[in-house]
Amino acid sequence: MTYLNIMNNVLRRLREEEVTSVTESTYAKMVGDFINDAKVMVEESTDWSALRTTISINVSTGDNQHSLAGCGDNVKVMSALNDTENCYLAYQTKDWFNEQLYLNDITEGAPRYYTFDGLDDNGDTQVLVSPRPNASQTLRFDVIKRQAELTDNTDVLKVPSKPVIHMAVALLARERGETGGTSTAEYFTIADKYLSDAIAIDAAKHPEEMIFRTI
Numbered sequence: 001m002t003y004l005n006i007m008n009n010v011l012r013r014l015r016e017e018e019v020t021s022v023t024e025s026t027y028a029k030m031v032g033d034f035i036n037d038a039k040v041m042v043e044e045s046t047d048w049s050a051l052r053t054t055i056s057i058n059v060s061t062g063d064n065q066h067s068l069a070g071c072g073d074n075v076k077v078m079s080a081l082n083d084t085e086n087c088y089l090a091y092q093t094k095d096w097f098n099e100q101l102y103l104n105d106i107t108e109g110a111p112r113y114y115t116f117d118g119l120d121d122n123g124d125t126q127v128l129v130s131p132r133p134n135a136s137q138t139l140r141f142d143v144i145k146r147q148a149e150l151t152d153n154t155d156v157l158k159v160p161s162k163p164v165i166h167m168a169v170a171l172l173a174r175e176r177g178e179t180g181g182t183s184t185a186e187y188f189t190i191a192d193k194y195l196s197d198a199i200a201i202d203a204a205k206h207p208e209e210m211i212f213r214t215i
Helices: 003-013 026-043 094-103 161-176 184-203
Strands: 052-059 065-067 075-082 113-119 125-130 137-145
Touching: 003 026, 003 161, 026 161, 026 184, 094 113, 094 125, 161 184
Parallel strands: none
Antiparallel strands: 052 137, 065 125, 075 137, 113 125
């Protein structure tokens, strides 16, 4: 669903006039702010299938610092692997990496480990890999990549639209203070119901992630 369609869905539920542009008025811009707030809440509620993607990184000899391009700082790594060597990358702590880089002799070889290393100049998450690559290799990071803020009429929402619409209505109803019959608490209850249903449907696509084993 497009950003403009979402906004008009919200406006109708608030008994407001529809708009032809998401920046048509000051009120429309405020509604847009709350829609984006609701989007963030929904995005961070679970690991949505629609937000799953793979970042491929081509590493060169001696280069052990790389960026997850386009992911910003709000990213979750589900798994990582060395595609060239056909092996998974294991997470290690920054202290472990400091030991490898500064306290021990630096080893070179095919990367087997990774850790997070702040942000680059574009605001994207950086990772360190170890051992330091001794040849060109391809690494793959399966991540949860949150969508950028909706700004244009035709921007398409990736996560389910119903929870976002009803969460935005609830937030706007709380801000306005009156809604003509439905309390703010009821709106939040409705939004939570849509969200829990959407999570249940999406979780069924990844049943292996719902299995818990005792160790």
